[in-house]
Amino acid sequence: MWYKKTMRKEQLEAQIEKAKAELLKLGPMRPGSLSQQYSACQKPGCKCVDPVHPQKHGPFYQLSYTHGGKSTTQFVRPPFVPEVRKQLAAYKKFKALTQQWVTLALELCKLEMQEARSAASPSERTPRS
Ligand SMILES: [Zn+2]
Numbered sequence: 001m002w003y004k005k006t007m008r009k010e011q012l013e014a015q016i017e018k019a020k021a022e023l024l025k026l027g028p029m030r031p032g033s034l035s036q037q038y039s040a041c042q043k044p045g046c047k048c049v050d051p052v053h054p055q056k057h058g059p060f061y062q063l064s065y066t067h068g069g070k071s072t073t074q075f076v077r078p079p080f081v082p083e084v085r086k087q088l089a090a091y092k093k094f095k096a097l098t099q100q101w102v103t104l105a106l107e108l109c110k111l112e113m114q115e116a117r118s119a120a121s122p123s124e125r126t127p128r129s
Pocket residue numbers: 040041042043046047048049057
């Protein structure tokens with residue numbers, strides 16, 4: 001029983017170390033989401049108002065994110081889109097890994113407190129009221 005618990009603790013610690021190592025490997029990141037938009041300028045004679053085959057302008061890429069309670073939306077020029085997508089993916093991974101780290105840390109704290117409680121003498125184990 002005790003051995004099993006120790007193993008579990010070591011497993012949690014190992015998983016935390018793994019998450020930390022993954023975090024260190026992350027490249028440039030930025031929060032947000034990218035949306036693609038098309039528009040029509042409505043100028044007479046423009047391809048966007050062609051009566052037979054209207055072709056809207058675009059795509060335009062818009063990046064939206066919230067940081068420090070402030071929402072921002074900005075346009076991203078098409079040549080930068082691949083890089084921005086990479087940064088957004090890195091941020092998603094960052095969030096997932098930190099979330100995982102916290103989950104493991106909470107689990108580890110719980111285990112440690114349980115261990116401390118079962119190691120304590122019966123009188124100490126009595127809840128204070
Ligand atoms: Zn147009």
